[in-house]
Amino acid sequence: MADLGAQAHILSIYLIPLVLAITMHEAAHALVADKLGDPTARQLGRVSLNPIVHVDPVGTFVLPGILLLSGSPFLFGWAKPVPVRFGYLHHPRRDMALVALAGPGINIVLAIAAAIARHGAVNVDGALGEWITGNLDAFVNVNVVLAVFNMLPLLPMDGGRVLNAILPPKLAWQHAKTERYGLLILLGLLFLGPLLGSIWGMRINLIDPILRPPVEFVFRWVYILTGWGDPLG
Secondary structure, three states: OHHHHHHHHHHHHHHHHHHHHHHHHHHHHHHHHHHOOOOHHHHOOOOOOOHHHOEOHHHHHHHHHHHHHOOOOOOOOOEOOOOOOHHHOOOHHHHHHHHHHHHHHHHHHHHHHHHHHHHHHOOOOHHHHHHHHHHHHHHHHHHHHHHHHHOOOOOOOHHHHHHHHHOOHHHHHHHHOOHHHHHHHHHHHHHHHHHHHHHHOOOOOOOHHHHHHHHHHHHHHHHHHHOOOOOOO
């Protein structure tokens, strides 16, 4: 029962930050796409802060829940992708990169805002104060990791979109062909290590050495800008 209580407490702290971070991430993609000439997302109701139109049951709830309750060092997920029609954009390659950057960009802004708000939350006493500060800490953590995770240079991740936009056309065409394998590679990084580790009796985490350095770098700058927490803690 104690374990269940602890898990419920952790979920109560991370659920709201995770849903808000993913919702704002996708809404930012949709808004920037609309401003740059593609009305598709707006017509589908995706320029919205309503989580219901963005969340994906597996990516928003199941995967983060598994990672959280399994003690994963990183918590991340995804929502339903925002549809972008390349040909509608005013300057297709440049604008596709801007649309891709909008999601991680808003996550960094949200992390900084939550870190600033954290300073005021310490004045709230008791269990409510602990819950609020816990949520704000989780909001910083989730947004930083979500931003870095989405900037992995794999298609269909945002980082893959940006890389594709800046590559020379011939290389961009070859890179675009890798999109069919991107999610398989990502799932392999997430789950192959733990699977092999359970077979061999070892702890293997393939995603940690990839994500940790850039995550720590971003945390350090959030700390420098806001004075929030321990930059590596």
